[in-house]
Amino acid sequence: MKIGITCYPTYGGSGVVATELGLELAQRGHEIHFISYAQPIRLRAEPNIHYHEVEVSRYPLFDYPPYDLALATRMAEVAQLYDLDLLHVHYAIPHSVSALLARQMMAVGPRGRRLPFVTTLHGTDITLVGLDRSYLPITRYSIEQSDGVTAISNYLRDRTLRVFDVKNHIEVIYNSVNCDVYYRNPAAVSQTRAEYAPKGERVLVHLSNFRPVKRLTDVIEIFDRVHKQIPSKLILIGDGPDRSVAEWLAVQKGIHDDVLFLGKQDQIYDKLAVADIMLMPSELESFGLAALEAMACEVVPIATRAGGVPEVIEHGKTGYLADVGDVETMARYAIELLRNEAQLREMGRQGRAAAQDRFCSTKIVKQYEDFYRRVLERSA
Ligand code: GMT
Numbered sequence: 001m002k003i004g005i006t007c008y009p010t011y012g013g014s015g016v017v018a019t020e021l022g023l024e025l026a027q028r029g030h031e032i033h034f035i036s037y038a039q040p041i042r043l044r045a046e047p048n049i050h051y052h053e054v055e056v057s058r059y060p061l062f063d064y065p066p067y068d069l070a071l072a073t074r075m076a077e078v079a080q081l082y083d084l085d086l087l088h089v090h091y092a093i094p095h096s097v098s099a100l101l102a103r104q105m106m107a108v109g110p111r112g113r114r115l116p117f118v119t120t121l122h123g124t125d126i127t128l129v130g131l132d133r134s135y136l137p138i139t140r141y142s143i144e145q146s147d148g149v150t151a152i153s154n155y156l157r158d159r160t161l162r163v164f165d166v167k168n169h170i171e172v173i174y175n176s177v178n179c180d181v182y183y184r185n186p187a188a189v190s191q192t193r194a195e196y197a198p199k200g201e202r203v204l205v206h207l208s209n210f211r212p213v214k215r216l217t218d219v220i221e222i223f224d225r226v227h228k229q230i231p232s233k234l235i236l237i238g239d240g241p242d243r244s245v246a247e248w249l250a251v252q253k254g255i256h257d258d259v260l261f262l263g264k265q266d267q268i269y270d271k272l273a274v275a276d277i278m279l280m281p282s283e284l285e286s287f288g289l290a291a292l293e294a295m296a297c298e299v300v301p302i303a304t305r306a307g308g309v310p311e312v313i314e315h316g317k318t319g320y321l322a323d324v325g326d327v328e329t330m331a332r333y334a335i336e337l338l339r340n341e342a343q344l345r346e347m348g349r350q351g352r353a354a355a356q357d358r359f360c361s362t363k364i365v366k367q368y369e370d371f372y373r374r375v376l377e378r379s380a
């Protein structure tokens with residue numbers, strides 16, 4: 001198949017999922033064309049992978065440069081030039097609206113044909129952005145107009161059907177992790193670990209875009225409680241609006257020297273894998289890709305029982321879940337685990353097994369292939 005993929009190219013789980021999916025599809029012989037305003041961060045130059053940049057003109061009249069229109073135009077151009085079979089957009093806003101326009105553009109003229117598009121819902125496109133009154137009607141419309149819709153968890157599918165009242169069938173295809181890339185390599189781990197924790201301290205990690213929904217200050221609160229009991233370091237991967245408030249809190253608590261802000265990172269697996277525990281105390285996660293990536297590396301996630309997270313983490317087996325804001329309980333789980341090496345390692349192994357069994361990209365990519373085939377058959 002020849003597939004155009006559009007996603008947000010910067011940091012964020014939806015872009016990562018889209019990029020890994022494209023790479024996996026390309027390895028399976030499909031021709032993949034990424035169409036976006038910048039190259040997705042994890043995209044590598046590989047056979048069958050193409051990248052088309054969307055240029056948005058910055059005419060002085062445009063206070064708001066119309067990216068969605070430029071994207072629709074580029075989608076239609078690429079579809080025409082490379083004879084694409086379908087478009088797959090990740091994150092509804094504005095990508096599915098642009099794809100809808102591209103489909104309409106492709107349908108007219110003597111060589112007009114139908115260019116189906118499928119939309120994958122990731123979470124905040126529904127739970128936050130799509131519920132903004134100014135975006136809700138057009139988001140609902142573009143979902144209804146999609147030739148196929150997937151959601152990354154049952155939670156997100158149910159919420160979309162309930163809140164948006166759309167009539168589509170929404171297929172759940174879970175996010176995936178490349179288990180050949182995300183794994184615990186003991187030699188590499190001990191080398192990198194010595195850099196972060198030279199005195200043999202325990203290591204906790206958090207990875208996100210530091211937006212309020214991630215509750216970064218809860219990460220600091222949990223770590224502060226752990227740190228009081230157990231010599232430990234906290235690695236923070238990512239950046240975003242809540243960084244300075246978290247830094248300030250760490251200073252106030254006198255733990256700043258043991259909180260390592262690494263900033264945005266391209267390759268996170270080697271940093272993730274050095275940790276013992278991963279903290280994800282989010283207000284809401286429709287899936288929680290970072291927790292899955294941790295599990296693949298045998299790092300035990302301690303997270304909130306929010307949104308789709310319980311579909312990923314099995315409480316007491318592959319990680320621990322607590323209520324949003326309950327930093328005491330999350331800290332207690334972390335302390336207990338760090339004092340029980342056998343249980344920590346066993347839960348790490350169980351997490352890796354679950355990642356391989358249920359979420360491995362080689363399995364999930366086949367679900368997408370099957371989904372595309374059904375969409376193409378219906379569209380034909
Ligand atoms: O959560 C974010 O900050 C951004 C958003 C994204 O575009 O990456 O995340 C959503 O999609 C991820 C990938 O499918 C999921 O793992 C996240 O759980 C989801 N975030 C929310 O639902 C809050």
